[in-house]
Amino acid sequence: xxxxxxxxxxxxxxxxxxxxxxxxxxxxxxxxxxxxxxxxxxxxxxxxxxxxxxxxxxxxxxxxxxxxxxxxxxxxxxxxxxxxxxxxxxxxxxxxxxxxxxxxxxxxxxxxxxxxxxxxxxxxxxxxxxxxxxxxxxxxxxxxxxxxxxxxxxxxxxxxxxxxxxxxxxxxxxxxxxxxxxxxxxxxxxxxxxxxxxxxxxxxxxxxxxxxxxxxxxxxxxxxxxxxxxxxxxxxxxxxxxxxxxxxxxxxxxxxxxxxxxxxxxxxxxxxxxxxxxxxxxxxxxxxxxxxxxxxxxxxxxxxxxxxxxxxxxxxxxxxxxxxxxxxxxxxxxxxxxxxxxxxxxxxxxxxxxxxxxxxxxxxxxxxxxxxxxxxxxxxxxxxxxxxxxxxxxxxxxxxxxxxxxxxxxxxxxxxxxxxxxxxxxxxxxxxxxxxxxxxxxxxxxxxxxxxxxxxxxxxxxxxxxxxxxxxxxxxxxxxxxxxxxxxxxxxxxxxxxxx
Amino acid sequence: xxxxxxxxxxxxxxxxxxxxxxxxxxxxxxxxxxxxxxxxxxxxxxxxxxxxxxxxxxxxxxxxxxxxxxxxxxxxxxxxxxxxxxxxxxxxxxxxxxxxxxxxxxxxxxxxxxxxxxxxxxxxxxxxxxxxxxxxxxxxxxxxxxxxxxxxxxxxxxxxxxxxxxxxxxxxxxxxxxxxxxxxxxxxxxxxxxxxxxxxxxxxxxxxxxxxxxxxxxxxxxxxxxxxxxxxxxxxxxxxxxxxxxxxxxxxxxxxxxxxxxxxxxxxxxxxxxxxxxxxxxxxxxxxxxxxxxxxxxxxxxxxxxxxxxxxxxxxxxxxxxxxxxxxxxxxxxxxxxxxxxxxxxxxxxxxxxxxxxxxxxxxxxxxxxxxxxxxxxxxxxxxxxxxxxxxxxxxxxxxxxxxxxxxxxxxxxxxxxxxxxxxxxxxxxxxxxxxxxxxxxxxxxx
Numbered sequence: 001x002x003x004x005x006x007x008x009x010x011x012x013x014x015x016x017x018x019x020x021x022x023x024x025x026x027x028x029x030x031x032x033x034x035x036x037x038x039x040x041x042x043x044x045x046x047x048x049x050x051x052x053x054x055x056x057x058x059x060x061x062x063x064x065x066x067x068x069x070x071x072x073x074x075x076x077x078x079x080x081x082x083x084x085x086x087x088x089x090x091x092x093x094x095x096x097x098x099x100x101x102x103x104x105x106x107x108x109x110x111x112x113x114x115x116x117x118x119x120x121x122x123x124x125x126x127x128x129x130x131x132x133x134x135x136x137x138x139x140x141x142x143x144x145x146x147x148x149x150x151x152x153x154x155x156x157x158x159x160x161x162x163x164x165x166x167x168x169x170x171x172x173x174x175x176x177x178x179x180x181x182x183x184x185x186x187x188x189x190x191x192x193x194x195x196x197x198x199x200x201x202x203x204x205x206x207x208x209x210x211x212x213x214x215x216x217x218x219x220x221x222x223x224x225x226x227x228x229x230x231x232x233x234x235x236x237x238x239x240x241x242x243x244x245x246x247x248x249x250x251x252x253x254x255x256x257x258x259x260x261x262x263x264x265x266x267x268x269x270x271x272x273x274x275x276x277x278x279x280x281x282x283x284x285x286x287x288x289x290x291x292x293x294x295x296x297x298x299x300x301x302x303x304x305x306x307x308x309x310x311x312x313x314x315x316x317x318x319x320x321x322x323x324x325x326x327x328x329x330x331x332x333x334x335x336x337x338x339x340x341x342x343x344x345x346x347x348x349x350x351x352x353x354x355x356x357x358x359x360x361x362x363x364x365x366x367x368x369x370x371x372x373x374x375x376x377x378x379x380x381x382x383x384x385x386x387x388x389x390x391x392x393x394x395x396x397x398x399x400x401x402x403x404x405x406x407x408x409x410x411x412x413x414x415x416x417x418x419x420x421x422x423x424x425x426x427x428x429x430x431x432x433x434x435x436x437x438x439x440x441x442x443x444x445x446x447x448x449x450x451x452x453x454x455x456x457x458x459x460x461x462x463x464x465x466x467x468x469x470x471x472x473x474x475x476x477x478x479x480x481x482x483x484x485x486x487x488x489x490x491x492x493x494x495x496x497x498x499x500x
Numbered sequence: 501x502x503x504x505x506x507x508x509x510x511x512x513x514x515x516x517x518x519x520x521x522x523x524x525x526x527x528x529x530x531x532x533x534x535x536x537x538x539x540x541x542x543x544x545x546x547x548x549x550x551x552x553x554x555x556x557x558x559x560x561x562x563x564x565x566x567x568x569x570x571x572x573x574x575x576x577x578x579x580x581x582x583x584x585x586x587x588x589x590x591x592x593x594x595x596x597x598x599x600x601x602x603x604x605x606x607x608x609x610x611x612x613x614x615x616x617x618x619x620x621x622x623x624x625x626x627x628x629x630x631x632x633x634x635x636x637x638x639x640x641x642x643x644x645x646x647x648x649x650x651x652x653x654x655x656x657x658x659x660x661x662x663x664x665x666x667x668x669x670x671x672x673x674x675x676x677x678x679x680x681x682x683x684x685x686x687x688x689x690x691x692x693x694x695x696x697x698x699x700x701x702x703x704x705x706x707x708x709x710x711x712x713x714x715x716x717x718x719x720x721x722x723x724x725x726x727x728x729x730x731x732x733x734x735x736x737x738x739x740x741x742x743x744x745x746x747x748x749x750x751x752x753x754x755x756x757x758x759x760x761x762x763x764x765x766x767x768x769x770x771x772x773x774x775x776x777x778x779x780x781x782x783x784x785x786x787x788x789x790x791x792x793x794x795x796x797x798x799x800x801x802x803x804x805x806x807x808x809x810x811x812x813x814x815x816x817x818x819x820x821x822x823x824x825x826x827x828x829x830x831x832x833x834x835x836x837x838x839x840x841x842x843x844x845x846x847x848x849x850x851x852x853x854x855x856x857x858x859x860x861x862x863x864x865x866x867x868x869x870x871x872x873x874x875x876x877x878x879x880x881x882x883x884x885x886x887x888x889x890x891x892x893x894x895x896x897x898x899x900x901x902x903x904x905x906x907x908x909x910x911x912x913x914x915x916x917x918x919x920x921x922x923x924x925x926x927x928x929x930x931x932x933x934x935x936x937x938x939x940x941x942x943x944x945x946x947x
Contacts, residue, residue: 017802018607021615021840031584032846034853038930041856044744048855049878052716054746057844058622065584065841072612072837076593079608083592089601096503097596100548100555105768108566109559115770116574116907117563118896124561125769135542150634150771151826153813157673164676189813189823195676198818236529266540267527273534283826287503289592291830292609293599293631293790295772298826311672328911335672339575339637339665339759340770352555358545361502367523368504374526375514391526418604426601429814446505447514473798478604483803488795492784494628494807495618 018078018479021071022496025061031068059498078479079292080423086449088376090395090426090438091184091232093262093284098356101288101349110348115340119325125344126324130315132351133299139362140256140278141271142301146310147347148338152259153186155279155298156226158311160194161334162277162302163224163253165309169332172251174223180209182232182430184259196223203432207233207388215246224253229273230260230393232430232438234373244274253277253306261285262442263370263394266363276303285365286350297346308332368443369394372450376441379454383461387433395440397433408464408471410435415482416463416474420456501547565767568904569932571861573882573923574712575636575663576770577762579740580927581834582841585764589834599790599826603805610804613792613829616836617778623742623839623847624756625749626778631790632832633775633824636759637669640706640736642777642788642822643755644670644679647704647732649786649821654678656704657697659722660686661711662736664912670706690715690875690884694722699729704755708736709748713875714858714882714921716745723752739763739776739835740925741880743847744855755779762925764838765831774831785811788822853926854881861924861933868940874919882923884909884916887940891920894943901939 044053063071080087087094105111113122133145149155160177167174177196179187181203188198201217204210208231225247229237237243244254256270258280265285270278282288283296290296302310312333313326357365370393377386377396384398400410414424414437426438441450463470475481506514515521527535546554564570570578589595593608600606600613613631620629633639644656658667660683671681684697684705690713699705707722723733735753740762748756761773779787785808793807813820842850862883866873874884887894891908898905910917924933 018611020611020618021836022618025843030843030845031841032582032843032849034580034846034849034926035929037849037852037856038860040860040930042859044852044855047859047878048744049716051720052745052878054742054744054848057848058625058742058747060619060622060842060844060847061840062843062845063840068837068840069584069588071840072588072833073591075608075612076588076591077608078611079593079597080602080605081593082596087598089598092598094598098503100552102590102595103552104555104559107555107559108564109556109562111766111768112564112566113562113769114564114570114572114578114767114904115576116572117904118892118899118906120896121564121568121899121904122562122769124558127561128558131543135540138541150638150828151824153823153825154634154638157823161672161676184825185813185815185817185820186823186825188818189816189820192818192820193673193676193823238529238531241531241534264530267536268530268534269536272536281826289595289830290598290826291828292594292597292606292612292833293829294827295830296826334675336637336665336668337672338669338771339635339663339773343634343771344769345766345772352551355543355546355551355554356501356503356548359539359542361545362540362542364502364504368506370526371506371511371514371518371523374518378518391529393529414602415604418602423598423605424602444503444505447510475604479607480604480797480799480801480803482798483603483805484795484797485805485807488793488805488807491795492781492807493794494614494784494791495621496615497618 020496022061024063024067024071027062029062029064031063031065085421086445086453087423088425088439088441088453090440091259093440093442095287095442096444097287097289098353101352104352105345105348123324126315128351129347130317130324132347132354133315135354136280136299137301139265140301141269142278143304144307144310145299145301147299147342148311149298149300150338150343151294151296152279152281152298153190154337155300156186156190157193158300158337159255159277159279160190162306162309164194165334166253166306167223174221176222178217178222178225180231182432183226183228184232187226187257207235208237208239209243211239211242214243218246218250220250222250222252224255226255226257228257228259230263233388233397234392234395235388236393240273259284260394263366265366266359267366271303276306282346282350287353288346288349295343295346297343297350309334311335311337365443372441372443372445376439376450376454380457383458384437395438398437399433400435400437403464406464406468408468410437412471413437413460416460416471417456418475419477422453422456501545568899568902570904571922571924571936572904572906573921574907575759576767577923577925578767578927579762579925581764581766582838585834585837585841588837589764589830594833595830600806603803607804609829610792612833612836614794614804616832617792619836619839620776620778623739624737624778625747626756627781628784628787629778630787631792632828633777633789634828635771635773635775637666639757639775639777640666641670641673643734643757644704646755646783646786647734648679650732650783651703653701653703655680655702656706657682657684657699657702658706659684659692659708659711659717661692661713662706662708663712689877691717694718694725699725699731702729702731704732704734706734706736710738710880713884714879715875716878719748720751738880740854741851744851760835764834772828772831774828774835786821789824789827850926854924857928858883858924860930861922864933864937868937869944881925882921884919885922886919889918889947891918895920897943898939903936903939
């Protein structure tokens with residue numbers, strides 16, 4: 001059982017503002033420790049022309065190392081984390097992040113590698129990437145993969161540019177990409193960046209792609225369809241074979257958004273469902289830490305016919321030399337998408353996770369993720385009905401619209417949940433569900449945690465009737481309460497200045 | 501080894517609550533024909549002891565800055581990561597948290613990001629920074645897109661001395677858009693002759709500072725010419741130089757971007773790094789990605805939230821300023837801690853060490869027989885060394901002698917196939933520079 005976000009030991013209830021690092025600054029204090037400059041070196045005056053020389057030092061804070069450590073340690077304590085408690089954010093797959101992966105990524109033979117050095121010096125790193133690529137291609141049913149995309153959205157753009165290159169190679173100019181109305185916002189944003197027009201198709205009463213609407217939208221101007229399966233309502237698109245066939249019929253390509261891959265890994269492969277292009281979010285399915293909003297890793301996999309368009313360079317096992325090397329000679333490549341090789345350190349963590357689990361372990365991830373979501377759903381569905389009937393996959397979307405008659409909204413449920421010791425689910429997404437609460441417990445939460453979360457949600461629904469003010473005034477256990485977001489935008493203050 | 505908590509008794513109770521016999525029953529929405537029906541062909545699972553040994557042995561098959569003296573550059577540098585920075589940015593409360601959408605549970609990350617934005621503005625002389633982008637290359641791309649939106653023009657002019665990877669990523673990203681990218685010629689001295697560049701109808705100029713050859717571009721002139729042509733000036737700036745070089749804001753830049761990995765993050769074979777982006781307040785509504793802002797909470801206390809979210813993909817969808825969602829927050833937090841660790845005096849010392857020790861390297865290596873420094877002149881922490889040997893080959897041989905140098909420049913600039921980059925950070929000493937010179941001398945003698 002989790003407690004409310006604990007205040008750090010010995011900290012009084014805050015009546016004053018928590019300081020910003022600049023406010024700890026005292027002239028002459030320092031944390032830094034760097035070598036002296038060698039006496040034989042020319043002076044800056046000799047080296048830097050006057051026009052380039054800094055005349056006023058930047059107004060950075062001056063703090064001692066002790067100040068620095070206390071400040072950021074205490075800041076970290078003002079934050080929820082997977083290592084603190086349950087984090088059932090729908091669509092985010094906040095599962096436990098194994099510690100061994102952190103040790104592995106910090107090894108000098110990974111953390112200390114220079115990205116521009118000769119391939120011969122980094123054979124261990126390249127073998128890791130090669131093995132991980134093979135495993136991820138096997139798990140997705142794809143032929144090849146690039147690790148350059150640093151996150152899912154960058155994977156999306158890479159995939160859409162490959163889609164474009166494919167159609168260009170077929171001598172066709174197509175202008176539209178179809179997206180279901182339940183899709184993540186990154187899909188339409190990536191479509192725009194890739195020079196396409198996003199065409200939205202509605203969901204039907206089942207919460208699935210409306211086949212009639214889709215078929216009506218399909219024509220020779222459609223470059224492709226981006227699909228998250230299971231979708232953001234936590235429902236498996238069971239018409240996927242028909243969708244793929246209809247799209248391929250008009251020459252379109254099927255794009256798999258891997259945001260919800262956690263629920264099918266080892267059970268179903270996008271390639272076997274008819275997908276041509278797949279991105280994965282390794283920071284979701286492969287348990288790498290989310291870092292407060294990043295880094296992630298969004299490798300992009302393609303079927304054989306699209307391989308030649310992958311961003312250069314592509315990893316190659318050179319049989320003759322018995323060495324791994326980067327192949328830069330890729331005339332059809334869409335070009336580079338990252339400064340170097342993508343978020344390598346994250347890929348080391350994902351590899352470590354993969355090697356922990358093996359095939360049975362990966363399948364168990366999907367099984368237990370789906371079990372946990374359905375178990376939680378049955379515990380709360382009578383008080384917080386799901387938007388759509390029946391079995392869900394790794395997450396479900398409940399609606400809190402029934403509480404509106406008490407003057408309580410989904411956000412109030414979320415804030416009250418904080419006081420009861422849980423991070424809230426995702427609220428108000430997907431947009432197609434009124435007062436949406438999108439819940440994804442993940443496979444790493446225990447039955448006790450899920451029972452406790454269900455109990456808390458049931459208690460809150462009861463309180464909505466008996467004591468709605470309790471919900472509307474929540475949370476009361478956190479360092480700050482209901483920050484005024486409108487004020488933040490109106491009185492924009494996005495950097496600290498002495499003037500305030 | 502897996503990370504699943506359920507005991508057999510838990511499983512039985514949960515299945516009973518669901519009224520099913522087998523977890524597989526829950527997968528009934530998945531059509532039979534598309535199911536895998538076999539085990540994935542992936543390596544077998546390992547226990548922690550065996551896996552830890554495996555990872556060590558894999559890591560031992562590469563050579564990095566722990567094995568070789570690193571003079572390599574080209575956009576990634578062997579800077580010192582202070583112990584305090586590693587410890588603080590490594591805290592699990594930061595590392596294992598999600599995007600701060602619930603501000604009450606995310607004041608730590610939100611405030612750290614607010615501090616990061618403040619520090620980035622301070623070093624760059626700008627007014628509005630975002631919460632980070634993927635890397636230096638994507639920061640350049642986002643700056644270009646920002647300038648295109650602001651000016652409503654469809655042409656940018658990039659210095660030929662821009663990092664070739666940044667230029668390539670910009671071309672890839674914008675390949676589907678109606679945008680012309682012109683490249684300004686590289687002058688004899690390895691910088692751009694900005695007075696001679698045609699900026700008509702340009703949305704922006706892209707000025708690396710220092711440039712790919714380590715040289716200081718005439719940023720002020722580039723900005724002046726850009727403004728005269730109605731264009732914005734995008735400066736691509738190494739943050740480690742900001743203690744000794746005039747801020748790009750003071751030199752007239754409108755948007756400043758950069759690769760921030762050197763601030764507290766290891767080399768890690770090129771990622772995770774962190775893209776910095778800052779601009780003037782007037783452009784803030786065109787900025788891509790997340791921004792943390794200060795506000796008051798229900799009790800009047802200072803609090804931090806994500807702000808101006810109407811720019812972003814989860815609200816604006818197809819009309820968002822960018823598709824970026826997940827960024828590099830943890831790297832940004834490390835950068836914030838590192839800049840606070842340095843302070844103004846530490847940042848100055850850092851810059852001074854780089855610039856002055858690079859000058860030693862230029863002198864010592866330039867004196868080697870048959871060797872010279874190409875593009876000699878005002879620079880920060882990198883030089884272009886020309887030798888009589890094919891540069892790629894020389895890099896390989898020097899690695900055998902314990903030195904990491906390069907990259908060699910022939911891949912991007914065929915006429916510079918005997919040239920390579922040498923970077924000197926605060927970690928390099930005068931005796932290491934002499935050691936490198938001796939190694940090169942031996943190579944020359946043994947050729």
